[in-house]
Amino acid sequence: MKNLDSIGEQIRKLREKAEMPLRKLASLLEIDQSTLSKIERGERKANIQIIEQIAQVFSIDKKKLLVNFYSDIVSYEIGEENTYSEILKVAEAKIEYKRALKNKTL
Amino acid sequence: MKNLDSIGEQIRKLREKAEMPLRKLASLLEIDQSTLSKIERGERKANIQIIEQIAQVFSIDKKKLLVNFYSDIVSYEIGEENTYSEILKVAEAKIEYKRALKNKTL
DNA sequence: CTAACTTTGGACAATAATTGTCAAGACAAC
DNA sequence: GTTGTCTTGACAATTATTGTCCAAAGTTAG
Numbered sequence: 001m002k003n004l005d006s007i008g009e010q011i012r013k014l015r016e017k018a019e020m021p022l023r024k025l026a027s028l029l030e031i032d033q034s035t036l037s038k039i040e041r042g043e044r045k046a047n048i049q050i051i052e053q054i055a056q057v058f059s060i061d062k063k064k065l066l067v068n069f070y071s072d073i074v075s076y077e078i079g080e081e082n083t084y085s086e087i088l089k090v091a092e093a094k095i096e097y098k099r100a101l102k103n104k105t106l
Numbered sequence: 107m108k109n110l111d112s113i114g115e116q117i118r119k120l121r122e123k124a125e126m127p128l129r130k131l132a133s134l135l136e137i138d139q140s141t142l143s144k145i146e147r148g149e150r151k152a153n154i155q156i157i158e159q160i161a162q163v164f165s166i167d168k169k170k171l172l173v174n175f176y177s178d179i180v181s182y183e184i185g186e187e188n189t190y191s192e193i194l195k196v197a198e199a200k201i202e203y204k205r206a207l208k209n210k211t212l
Numbered sequence: 213c214t215a216a217c218t219t220t221g222g223a224c225a226a227t228a229a230t231t232g233t234c235a236a237g238a239c240a241a242c
Numbered sequence: 243g244t245t246g247t248c249t250t251g252a253c254a255a256t257t258a259t260t261g262t263c264c265a266a267a268g269t270t271a272g
Contacts (some may be wrong), residue, residue: 002196004203022219032262037220044260067192070184074197075204077183078176084201086173088194089179090108095190097110098181128248138233143249150231218269229258237250242243 007068012040014058026097029053113157113174118146120164135159 005013015025022040026033029050038044051069055062079082111119121131128146132139135156144150157175161168184190 002199004196004200014123021217023217033218034220034263035261041220052164063189066187067189067196070187070193071200073183074180074193077175077179078197079201080178081172083169083173083176085198087176087180088198089113090110090173090177091184092191092194093108094110094177094181095185098185125245129246139247140234140249146242147249216271216272220267221265224262227260231256233253235252240245242245
């Protein structure tokens with residue numbers, strides 16, 4: 001089954017698997033250790049720069065991390081709505097529509 | 107085909123169909139007319155309270171408006187990502203998972 | 213137990229984003 | 243011209259986010 005860890009949980013697992021102290025990873029990412037601690041526990045949001053750096057540090061495909069990162073955001077935004085399934089369908093259609101438009105005007 | 111108007115465009119169409127001046131709708135919603143103008147043109151975000159009031163004013167199902175409202179948000183958040191389709195799938199799985207957990211602990 | 217190391221929590225100022233409000237501008241109808 | 247409509251830009255006030263520090267709490271090793 002697919003992994004449903006939050007991005008924070010995934011970061012923590014990557015870090016622990018590498019047996020790297022939080023402090024060490026924080027310094028590689030050039031962020032405060034308490035900030036990283038909060039990101040791992042979902043108390044603060046990560047950002048794309050951090051995600052990409054983490055992918056580098058652990059030599060993994062950044063796409064996977066980004067999918068996790070963004071799906072967290074989406075889940076957070078609409079997770080309380082009962083119509084979430086419909087919302088996601090319409091959102092996808094909107095995105096596709098915007099892209100189609102964009103390609104036309106290129 | 108499904109309607110892919112943004113929430114702002116939908117509000118404007120509802121208002122124009124009712125031949126109601128912007129100023130009038132703004133006052134019903136108790137917001138500044140310039141704010142409503144910007145919402146209709148997507149320059150500012152609406153919020154749930156406004157959406158629900160609009161549904162009332164025009165006697166339509168608020169679910170439809172909310173789907174449009176939230177799908178705009180999702181589309182905005184991830185519309186530039188090439189993996190949007192994957193993101194949406196994972197987001198749905200996460201939401202379902204969270205709900206399943208919640209029901210268990212009730 | 214103490215000491216060293218790791219993580220967490222709370223506080224704080226600085227910065228950025230959002231919100232509500234206003235007044236003036238643009239535009240058309242009459 | 244005036245009237246009615248909508249848009250634009252500016253502004254302060256509020257709220258959210260961010261980076262930072264340090265002390266407290268938890269963990270491990272000696």
